[in-house]
Amino acid sequence: MASPEEVAFGSLLFWGIGMMLLAAGCLLLFLFTYQKRLLQQQLRLRTAETEHQQALLAAIIEAQEGERERIGQDLHDGIGSTLATAKLLVNRLSSQPTPANSPELLALVEELMATAVQDARSISHSLYPAVLARFGLADALQHLVDIGNETGALPIALELHYPRPLPLRQELALYRICQELVHNALKHAKGATRLSVKLQQQGQRLTLSVEDDGCGLRAPAAGGLQPAGVAGLGLRNIDVRVQMLGARLHQPALATPGTHFLIELQTPE
Known part of the structure; x- marks a missing residue:
């Protein structure tokens, strides 16, 4: 028959082992919850980063399209109209044998061509300095x-x-x-x-x-x-x-x- 001391020691050992198991279970639960929250936070960060990259890419594309549109307008309104006017003057010179104001027309054509060259240089510099x-x-x-x-x-x-x-x-x-x-x-x-x-x-x-x-x-x-x-x-x-x-x-x-x-x-x- 076990002595009272042995019974008390057995009870204490049992409760000690139980408390250790309970503490280990709580620690595992905490680690599991912490790991889960950490993974969720990392997922949210990755999602936010992906959304930011997509928004930045969309903004880059929009900016590029805006620059292309502006360059197209400069070409159409600047060089395009200048060359069109020069072409009309050249056609006028070629349609008549000897126009009375041919020196003035030639000077105007030269001026228009110089303007077109300057506009082309300006646009080229805008594209890449x-x-x-x-x-x-x-x-x-x-x-x-x-x-x-x-x-x-x-x-x-x-x-x-x-x-x-x-x-x-x-x-x-x-x-x-x-x-x-x-x-x-x-x-x-x-x-x-x-x-x-x-x-x-x-x-x-x-x-x-x-x-x-x-x-x-x-x-x-x-x-x-x-x-x-x-x-x-x-x-x-x-x-x-x-x-x-x-x-x-x-x-x-x-x-x-x-x-x-x-x-x-x-x-x-």
Whole structure:
């Protein structure tokens, strides 16, 4: 017959084993629940990333189609109409033996052809800036500003501090962003008297700033920035390029009317 001490020890051992099994079961249940929640969270993150990639791809396609449409309009309205007019003048010259005003007509044809050549160069530069590939972003921005100043629409000032050039892919993205912002300002900044472009590189921080003192932008309820009365395709193109670049787009508040875009990019040392 077991002694009371042995009975007490057996009971204590039984309860100890039971508590250990219960603790092990609770631990397994916790690990199972935690693993399940972790897998669900990873699935949600993957789903969100996939949706973001799809939205970005759709935005890229939309931006490309918008650029193709704009190039098509430039070709049709610019070079197309110029060449059509030149063709009419040439037909007029060839239909008559010796037109009385043939020198004037020939001079006009030459002027139209020179305009068509200039338009073709402008469109070609818009498609791919040769200055950027040859000399880098700083010279390409200087060339962009010089062309903008030649139009006389709005004085453009440029400030550059760019000691360490980036890879060509990143420079091209920054150039396209600046090109779109300058184009938007020249076209939509009503009442503006100045336009400022700044490219600053301090350590690992690179900023591209485009600022004018025109009519400014309004922010629609759906979010994002949009010029008053403008479809905003150019701004969507900018947003797509900023995302592809891995940069951030800010619009700092101004004390006076105007528009200020600031693109910030972290670069390797």
